[in-house]
Amino acid sequence: WVAEHREALIINNVSLDPRFKRLGRIPVGSIICVPLVDKSNFIGTLTASSQEVNAFNEKKVKMLTIFAEQAVLAITNARHAEIAQRQANQLEMLLHLSRSITTSLEPETLYRTILADVQRLVSCDVACIYLYRERRQELYSVAQWSRVYPEKAGIYEQEEADLVDTTDIQHETLSLYDTHAVPSLAAIHRHPMLVAPGQNGQESLSCARLAAPFVSKDKLYGVLSLKRAEAFDSEELRLIRNLSNMAAAALENTSLFQKVRSDQEQLRAILSSSSDGIAVLGIDSCFIEVNAAFGHLFGREPAQIIGMECMELFACNEEEGSDHCRELCMINRALQEEKPLPYVELDLQIQGTPHSLGLSITPVITQDGPFCLLIVHDVTSVRDASRMKANFLSMITHELRSPLNAINGYLDLTLEGIGGELNDQQREFMQRARAGSEHLYALIEDLLLLSRADAGQLRLSREIIQLKDVIINAVEEFELSARDRGITMVIDIAQDFPRLYADAVRIQQVLRNLISNALHFTPRGEKVIVSAYVEDYDALADEGQRVVKLQIKDAGSGIALEYQERIFDRFYQIPDTNNSRSGQGLGLAIVKMIVELHNGSILVESTPGQGSTFTCILPCLS
Template sequence: MTAVDAFPPTTDALPLDDAGLLRAEVARLTGERDALRAQMERRDVELETATRMLAARAQTMTSVIDAVTEQSIIGTDVDGVVRVWNPGAEKLLGRPRADVVRKQRITDFHLAEELAAAGGGLSALVQVALAEGRDVRDWTYVTATGEERTVSVAVTPRSDDSGEHAGWNFVGTDMTEARAAERLKDQFVSLISHELRTPLSAILGYLELVLDDPDQPLTDEQRSYLSIVERNAQRLLRLVGDLLFTAQVEAGRFTLQPEDVDLSAVLRGAEETARVAATAGGVRVDLELPAEALVVRGDAVRLGQACDNLVSNAVKFTPAGGRVTLTLRAGWQHADGRFGDRELPGTAPVVRIAVRDTGYGIPAAELDQLFTRFFRASTARRNAVKGVGLGLSITKAITTAHGGTLDVASVEGRGTTFTLTLPR
């Protein structure tokens, strides 16, 4: 090859068509280069903006968490090692952030015996949240000075920016004083109830003697007065019994006397009990019972009490001209709570008692409070419905003790339906 052959010809030496093509190609490549450069500059701006936004969001979250001083917020990685420790946690547990983050685990602050009883380790704290997405319950925290605090802890899983599981959030509220106050209140209720029951029993006993004494007959006026006294003493005795029952439930001393119970008979008894009040109030009570007996294993007295509470409530909440319907059905319940008449894979045999009324109804915002002790719906107060707010909490406790569920559906002004479901 000669020296001349070693160098490519310039565009001046190329034929006219080839030179034009080369210039066009160079122009195209130059344009692509400029476009790529502009795109890179835009991406740089976008990346810088996103970085600033992420930093701002992180700073905002940190500021919010640090502003919470009455609740402890503790974030951990998947192994339970602490990564977030807010001022509320410092205040509650008496440990500064620098001594905890990346150095200790969430389990280090729990009562060891309590963790062991729940299965031990981190899994004891997070197993329910792992299965259901959240969990709220009381745990015992141990402070830096060794003091034990009762804390209501909400546990939720934490994800990173890519959606992968990154750990756990533990939000705690100190309930030590509140729980102590509740225990004192229950002890007081139990004590007072016991002290009231004894004189009430004596009053009712002597009233019975006076009313039924054949040797000293009463005038009609005297009998009327003493009947009023007896009726109110019985009412007070029932209230004392309800208070004692709720105290037993709270203390974990509520027991059942199981036997075979015919629920049709229980509902007939509830209808008979409510019949006088329903007739006086102009309320119609209908029974829809199956032809065959429906028998469950349970405490006949307590199940009767639960049905009496539901029926009497329905009658009290229904104005004159309204209707209360009691329905009993056997069927099959799906895992998600749906009820059907046929047995299907995954269903369980149940019995359902429905008490439906056409009364005042309950506001939607109050439905989740109905089973709280001493709570009374605003419609009850507005319409002067008598009661102290214990019946539904008692009914809920009885239902739960039997392994059942109690549900409510209501539309204000159109009535309410309570559904009691029991296994069979």
């Protein structure tokens, strides 16, 4: 009655009042009872009794009420002190648990630590850790603690961590969108979930559930699920939420650690199994790491190469060493330019045996500093095969020139009338046959030139020449072909043009290839212009030296910008052109090679639909 009405009560004769319930064996005649209230919160009652009837009056009620107010203060202070002490103990425990959790980087050790720590904070019958599988959108149980193990009866004196199972559990899989599974609800909402016994129709009626997600930096790593017979309270929810936050950070660290370890193991597996030599060099050009294939290429153990300078390994300081590092080490140049270097091939003596190695050097910029990735291929057999092929091709093309020279000689004799006068039709036939043989001769010269270049046997026969004579001879070769196509050929060169120190045969080969291309792509009724002029200075030549610019201009379909850099590659032909393809894509590659052998360069200016202009820049005779 006092608790319900929050009022003091005096019963002078308990035998006459039905509200009195006798407790114990001590006889009671009268009783007084006052409520204990703290700011409208009822916390109990204070009761005094006497064996006599009519033992209490209003004065004693006031005295007991004053005493009750003091008791309320004492009880409230004691409760606050108890809560503060409990929270301090819990905070100390959480700090301890935080240290033990964050120092665990092995997954199974971390799972055991988390589940053991749960038992120190909240009592439960079953605790389970689920990990989140993002691709499958599901939760997968990886560790479980259970208070009852029928097969492990009698071992409960062990530490909680010893009762955690990570291998022999029945792995449970929950869909992330299973609305009847409390762990799934906690995961999808990223918030702890409480379910009282019987609250969820799909759960056991005698089971309460608490689930807290492991979320770190807005990323879900898993869920901690607890189960017991009695309901969980809000204080236990707060503790588990704090624990799950710390565990989430630990799971994130473990995940990153495992990923780094996995990446390192994968990288080591790739390096060890690669047939190519792979090495990593620092900014001091010393080897940091090499794989077994790299060591095998140089006849050394990988441990012997680590710490060695690349110049020592590649013998760059020796007379027979590589020319690529004479001015600046290739590694340093790659790091300075911060871009991969062009592929190079080196000829080295390795343990007294000549080898050809292909090198790819790529700088890698990281937060910890730059380093270079060096990939080495043994191309000795490829180079030997290429040289043999080039030598064979050189021999064949050289042998083809002898009968072709005989054909050309007899055609020339016939055209000169040695065998008798020719009528107009016969002369035209002979001229066309002579032009065809010249074209065949040019193709053989192209093949011979490339084969000699590949075999390292190409040499120029330079002499003082008149460029005008070379141009006239080259144009005359194509007069009939141009007339048949309805194309006008124009020569624009000054009479007092300076002399050049060049190989006349090779310069004529340059003109022949460029004019042939121009005629092929120029439509009927248009012009092909061959011109030459002198400039006192050009950025592509040495300062103070005059240069000759030899230009062949056509009125063809033009070349798109994206193809202009590749047209000088061997066998490359521009795709999707309206003109039918001819040749093997060697002409411009040969032009570039010959011009560069003369210490010159070649440029192309072209706009689709407006034709192209090829400019060969050659140094004049000093």
